[in-house]
Amino acid sequence: MTATNGGPTRARQDTVAAVVRQWQAVHPDLDTAPMEIIGRINRCAALFQQAEDAPLRRAGLSRPEFDLLGALRRTAHELTPSELARETFSSGAAVTKRLKQLTERGLVERRGDARDRRVAHVRLTDAGRALVDGILPEQLAYETALLSGLNPQGQSELAALLGDLLGQLEGRLRALRA
Amino acid sequence: MTATNGGPTRARQDTVAAVVRQWQAVHPDLDTAPMEIIGRINRCAALFQQAEDAPLRRAGLSRPEFDLLGALRRTAHELTPSELARETFSSGAAVTKRLKQLTERGLVERRGDARDRRVAHVRLTDAGRALVDGILPEQLAYETALLSGLNPQGQSELAALLGDLLGQLEGRLRALRA
DNA sequence: AGCAAGTGTTTTACTCGTAAAGTATTGCGC
DNA sequence: GCGCAATACTTTACGAGTAAAACACTTGCT
Numbered sequence: 312m313t314a315t316n317g318g319p320t321r322a323r324q325d326t327v328a329a330v331v332r333q334w335q336a337v338h339p340d341l342d343t344a345p346m347e348i349i350g351r352i353n354r355c356a357a358l359f360q361q362a363e364d365a366p367l368r369r370a371g372l373s374r375p376e377f378d379l380l381g382a383l384r385r386t387a388h389e390l391t392p393s394e395l396a397r398e399t400f401s402s403g404a405a406v407t408k409r410l411k412q413l414t415e416r417g418l419v420e421r422r423g424d425a426r427d428r429r430v431a432h433v434r435l436t437d438a439g440r441a442l443v444d445g446i447l448p449e450q451l452a453y454e455t456a457l458l459s460g461l462n463p464q465g466q467s468e469l470a471a472l473l474g475d476l477l478g479q480l481e482g483r484l485r486a487l488r489a
Numbered sequence: 490m491t492a493t494n495g496g497p498t499r500a501r502q503d504t505v506a507a508v509v510r511q512w513q514a515v516h517p518d519l520d521t522a523p524m525e526i527i528g529r530i531n532r533c534a535a536l537f538q539q540a541e542d543a544p545l546r547r548a549g550l551s552r553p554e555f556d557l558l559g560a561l562r563r564t565a566h567e568l569t570p571s572e573l574a575r576e577t578f579s580s581g582a583a584v585t586k587r588l589k590q591l592t593e594r595g596l597v598e599r600r601g602d603a604r605d606r607r608v609a610h611v612r613l614t615d616a617g618r619a620l621v622d623g624i625l626p627e628q629l630a631y632e633t634a635l636l637s638g639l640n641p642q643g644q645s646e647l648a649a650l651l652g653d654l655l656g657q658l659e660g661r662l663r664a665l666r667a
Numbered sequence: 668a669g670c671a672a673g674t675g676t677t678t679t680a681c682t683c684g685t686a687a688a689g690t691a692t693t694g695c696g697c
Numbered sequence: 698g699c700g701c702a703a704t705a706c707t708t709t710a711c712g713a714g715t716a717a718a719a720c721a722c723t724t725g726c727t
Contacts, residue, residue, distance in 0.1 A: 323657070323659075327655060328652060330563065333563040334563050337562065342633065344644070345632035346629070349636070351651035352533050352651065355534075355655055356533075357578060358658050358659070373683090384515065385514075385515055387514075400532070401685095402684075402685060403705080403707085404685065404686080404708085405683080405685075408684085409683095426693095427704090429691065429693070429705040429706065431705085451521065451523055451524070454527050455520065460657030460658070461653060469526055469650040470522070472646060473529035473530065474525065475638075476639050478503040480533065480536050480635065481501075482501045484536065551713090570676060571675060580716080582714075584676090585677055586713075587713095606723090607675045607721060608675060608676080609675085
């Protein structure tokens with residue numbers, strides 16, 4: 312009974328399936344199909360949040376903090392607070408607070424804009440860059456391990472489907488805002 | 490160019506793909522595959538949280554509150570606070586606070602256990618049950634609409650893959666605790 | 668019976684995010 | 698060049714979640 316590939320991988324039941332069964336019993340007429348996607352995505356995200364933060368926590372970083380540092384690292388140039396807010400999908404106020412802490416810890420530096428004194432430019436310090444580069448491989452290895460229960464083909468199918476869904480959602484939200 | 494079925498649905502780019510490309514440019518040696526799943530799940534969950542709450546918000550409920558009411562409704566009998574915490578994957582303290590508010594709003598009732606006076610039993614009031622039954626179809630219709638960008642086959646594949654993944658994750662976490 | 672350990676729930680102190688108001692600065696229209 | 702809307706960021710007030718301590722009660726051991 313190889314569960315790693317090929318065979319009809321009848322996996323262990325997940326909690327969402329049980330919840331859906333309960334709803335079906337109480338409201339047999341309801342179309343509970345969306346729960347099987349949205350409920351599971353939410354639950355997976357919650358579990359990732361708990362599990363995934365383990366390597367980050369060792370470095371004393373929360374995920375939002377790491378996201379901020381990561382945005383600076385991956386764009387490879389300075390960003391303003393509002394750009395950071397956009398990149399990390401968080402509010403400006405949250406970015407302000409996180410920057411304050413990260414600055415105190417010596418992981419980022421700020422510099423005022425010469426032309427427009429309203430704007431600040433934020434960049435990683437050497438320590439900040441080293442921290443990100445040190446954590447990221449560890450973090451990715453950890454995530455790889457979390458996903459390893461799914462066979463490679465399942466993983467790429469899942470990634471593709473999620474990319475599809477996310478593309479649609481983001482397009483729709485952009486449309487709503489416009 | 491039918492995007493609804495069959496054809497090579499080359500969907501609109503999602504933001505996670507762009508982020509992964511940036512990382513690849515900076516660290517070409519890194520295996521960024523897990524981001525394409527975990528990053529997307531997290532981002533989808535965040536978008537759902539914003540979007541999905543719209544129908545609930547009209548009823549003045551947050552999602553955690555609705556989850557609590559839903560747990561009472563779908564199990565169709567009374568639950569203790571600790572059972573509610575387990576069902577809704579939240580801490581006991583959070584349940585205590587939510588129960589306080591929901592009780593004040595007349596949506597749930599509490600009753601002490603005769604045998605063991607530490608435990609409380611919580612049940613929906615008629616108003617609470619009516620609220621859940623009124624909102625749920627609306628909520629499901631809304632969720633169906635959110636997912637409608639994905640064709641039916643994609644949806645069931647996605648649900649199955651997520652069920653697989655979630656089953657593995659939950660199994661693993663249970664193992665860690667044990 | 669009486670006390671220690673265990674269990675169910677609540678309280679407390681704290682962190683973190685947000686919305687809304689506040690501050691500082693720019694640049695447009697006249 | 699002067700006022701005023703717009704922009705960039707910060708501050709404030711607050712709501713919600715958590716971990717750890719506190720509380721209330723039960724149960725098992727002697």
